[in-house]
Amino acid sequence: MSATEDFKSSSCRDYGQHEATLPGQQLAWIRSLRGDALEQFKTHGLPLGGDEAWKYTDLKALNRRTFEVASQAPAIEPQQARTQSLIEAPCARLVFVDGLFARALSSASLPVGVSVASLAETLQTDAAALEGRLGQQVEIAQPGFSALNTALMADGAYICVHRDTPVSEPIELLFLSSGSPDRAAHVRNLFVLESGASAVVVENHAALGDGAYFTDIVSEIFIDEHASLQHYKVQRDGVQAFHFAGTHIRQHRNGHYVAHTVDLGGRLVRNTVSASLAGEGAECTLNGLYVASGRQHVDHHTRIDHLVPHAISREQYKGVLDGRARGIFSGRVVVHPHAQQSDAQQAHDSLLLSDDAEADSRPQLEIYADDVKCSHGSTVGQLDDDALFYLRARGIGLEHGRELLVRAFAAGVVAQMQFEPLRARLDQLVGEKLAAANLSGTR
Amino acid sequence: MLSIKNLHAQVDGKQILNGIELEVKPGEVHAIMGPNGSGKSTLANVLAGRDNYTVTDGELIYEGKNLRELAPEERAREGVFLAFQYPVEIPGVSNIYLLKAALNAQRKHRGEQELDAIDFIALVKEKMKLVEMKEELLYRSVNEGFSGGEKKRNEILQMMVLEPKLAILDETDSGLDIDALKVVAQGVNSLRSKEHAVILVTHYQRLLDYIVPDYVHVLAQGKIVKSGGRELALDLEKRGYGWIDQPDNAKSATVGAGS
Numbered sequence: 118m119s120a121t122e123d124f125k126s127s128s129c130r131d132y133g134q135h136e137a138t139l140p141g142q143q144l145a146w147i148r149s150l151r152g153d154a155l156e157q158f159k160t161h162g163l164p165l166g167g168d169e170a171w172k173y174t175d176l177k178a179l180n181r182r183t184f185e186v187a188s189q190a191p192a193i194e195p196q197q198a199r200t201q202s203l204i205e206a207p208c209a210r211l212v213f214v215d216g217l218f219a220r221a222l223s224s225a226s227l228p229v230g231v232s233v234a235s236l237a238e239t240l241q242t243d244a245a246a247l248e249g250r251l252g253q254q255v256e257i258a259q260p261g262f263s264a265l266n267t268a269l270m271a272d273g274a275y276i277c278v279h280r281d282t283p284v285s286e287p288i289e290l291l292f293l294s295s296g297s298p299d300r301a302a303h304v305r306n307l308f309v310l311e312s313g314a315s316a317v318v319v320e321n322h323a324a325l326g327d328g329a330y331f332t333d334i335v336s337e338i339f340i341d342e343h344a345s346l347q348h349y350k351v352q353r354d355g356v357q358a359f360h361f362a363g364t365h366i367r368q369h370r371n372g373h374y375v376a377h378t379v380d381l382g383g384r385l386v387r388n389t390v391s392a393s394l395a396g397e398g399a400e401c402t403l404n405g406l407y408v409a410s411g412r413q414h415v416d417h418h419t420r421i422d423h424l425v426p427h428a429i430s431r432e433q434y435k436g437v438l439d440g441r442a443r444g445i446f447s448g449r450v451v452v453h454p455h456a457q458q459s460d461a462q463q464a465h466d467s468l469l470l471s472d473d474a475e476a477d478s479r480p481q482l483e484i485y486a487d488d489v490k491c492s493h494g495s496t497v498g499q500l501d502d503d504a505l506f507y508l509r510a511r512g513i514g515l516e517h518g519r520e521l522l523v524r525a526f527a528a529g530v531v532a533q534m535q536f537e538p539l540r541a542r543l544d545q546l547v548g549e550k551l552a553a554a555n556l557s558g559t560r
Numbered sequence: 561m562l563s564i565k566n567l568h569a570q571v572d573g574k575q576i577l578n579g580i581e582l583e584v585k586p587g588e589v590h591a592i593m594g595p596n597g598s599g600k601s602t603l604a605n606v607l608a609g610r611d612n613y614t615v616t617d618g619e620l621i622y623e624g625k626n627l628r629e630l631a632p633e634e635r636a637r638e639g640v641f642l643a644f645q646y647p648v649e650i651p652g653v654s655n656i657y658l659l660k661a662a663l664n665a666q667r668k669h670r671g672e673q674e675l676d677a678i679d680f681i682a683l684v685k686e687k688m689k690l691v692e693m694k695e696e697l698l699y700r701s702v703n704e705g706f707s708g709g710e711k712k713r714n715e716i717l718q719m720m721v722l723e724p725k726l727a728i729l730d731e732t733d734s735g736l737d738i739d740a741l742k743v744v745a746q747g748v749n750s751l752r753s754k755e756h757a758v759i760l761v762t763h764y765q766r767l768l769d770y771i772v773p774d775y776v777h778v779l780a781q782g783k784i785v786k787s788g789g790r791e792l793a794l795d796l797e798k799r800g801y802g803w804i805d806q807p808d809n810a811k812s813a814t815v816g817a818g819s
Contacts, residue, residue: 501648501650503648504610504648504649504650506610506611506632506646506648507644507647507648507650507702508631508653508658509609509631509632509633509636509639509644510608510609510610510632510635510636510644510656511633511635511636511661511662511665511718511722512636512661512662512665512666512722513633513658513661513662513665513668514633514638514665515631515633517661521653521661522650522652522653523650524652525650525651525653525701526652527649528652529652542700
């Protein structure tokens, strides 16, 4: 590594080194997809200032760092993977370590009518299934990580639920980071729910170590007519980790997408979501909870396009910020011309537990139709003194009272999760994080 | 049980109480009446230890302890209970959880074992019957979406489960219909005994038809300007507060009840 090397040049060098062995390179369309993306990344690079979409998230420190992808997944004991799993019951589970598929740790007991596989393997065995979907829903001609990810995508999950197949058992995608410093992982997921299909996907990001590693994830999700997906994304990366996730959804007529995103870890975390509501009756729900302490930085950036009439979108994000943590929510809803009877609601509520924590909210509505119902709201507050006094006046101690109120604030998001087996585990994880975040800290 | 001497207090820097004198003995029920702004609710909140209610002078002795030195939760564990004028909604904390945590905090403080789940539920259900509360309210968030009457019943339920030595009811009667008022009165009367004392803060004498006080005190401009028996409340009902002496020429009024 030379002294002048930065994130961009080291990433391009990574591409040069691994180009031949990246999955799917035997296919012309993949070579061209990657090649175009690399050019875009070279042109746009990282947003290092002046970009509205990255107004509150400074990538200069990241840009000074260099990372390297793993050539093979580090060996992990099955027990280590099991303890990080969020689902107790046997289920289809794909495990990735530092972005690479770990077959020995995975289990694929699958119901009929569902494909769950490593994306890299699918590019070798059944690339035709991916063509026309992979790379179609993500915009790469802009600064950021989408182009980088498309150029360097190494592996991830390919899930296809076939027509009229309802799958009630969850599919868990466990992305483990070894925690090795300077390790990069470029994760690429593709979920396809064909007409009338339904599924529950739990995307679980966990760390086995605390190095300053880098993960970027791009997930493209296609929800066909009358299909529905519950998508849970739980992020517990290491305290120094960089985590950039882009989730890009296309929903057709009466297609339903419900996402619950829980962020507890990471040093610098950015979740970008873009949803295109392209069919009447489509419903998109984005719920998020983040608990950040120390110097954690968590940025949620969402965009929902109402392209046709009669679609519904709901966003509800909540953040608990302690120490010098910072939380950002920018939510844009665009109601396109003719998208009459669009119904959009958006809310971001944050709770500041310390004087040095900071929350920023930027709800944006862009409405080009005249018969719509859109609302947004945002609150930034501290613990309710009246509620705290009420609890104390009943004999509940100050610290216990504070903990109760913070947990109650956070529990609202978890309580809305339809997939019940996940709630207790998440309540516990959120509780542990809150306890670690020193609730009795100064205000 | 409670001895208040020369109590001066401020709320957010504004002087509200100007020398309250009050003695409450076990078994007694005292009604504190007075016009709006006279300091009734301030007195109740000062006793419970609310933030921003600052005692600037005087003594607050409860069971031989200096209340001024005790945090709100310590007062509660020692048996002081405030029924709130405006019970607070706490989304995400269930009513039953609060009751249990409150009761166990008190029991722990007294060196008693925590109540097991079965005994606890039995106790709560028994008390709920007395306040005619729907059981489903136990499992809802504290006061969230409760009607005004349900909130006040919930305060009384908490009081009955905790069996405080000193219960302070801050305008618990305001906004209640007659049925709810009777329920509140029944709850308070069930607590009446040689060991328990009650301070009723109220604007109207209506509640005193159902909870007959031993003493009635009239507060004006942060001082007790008149004390008497329950007939004083009836006088007030008939004649309003206008005839009450102002604090400056009513030095003798603080003698009387309880002292």
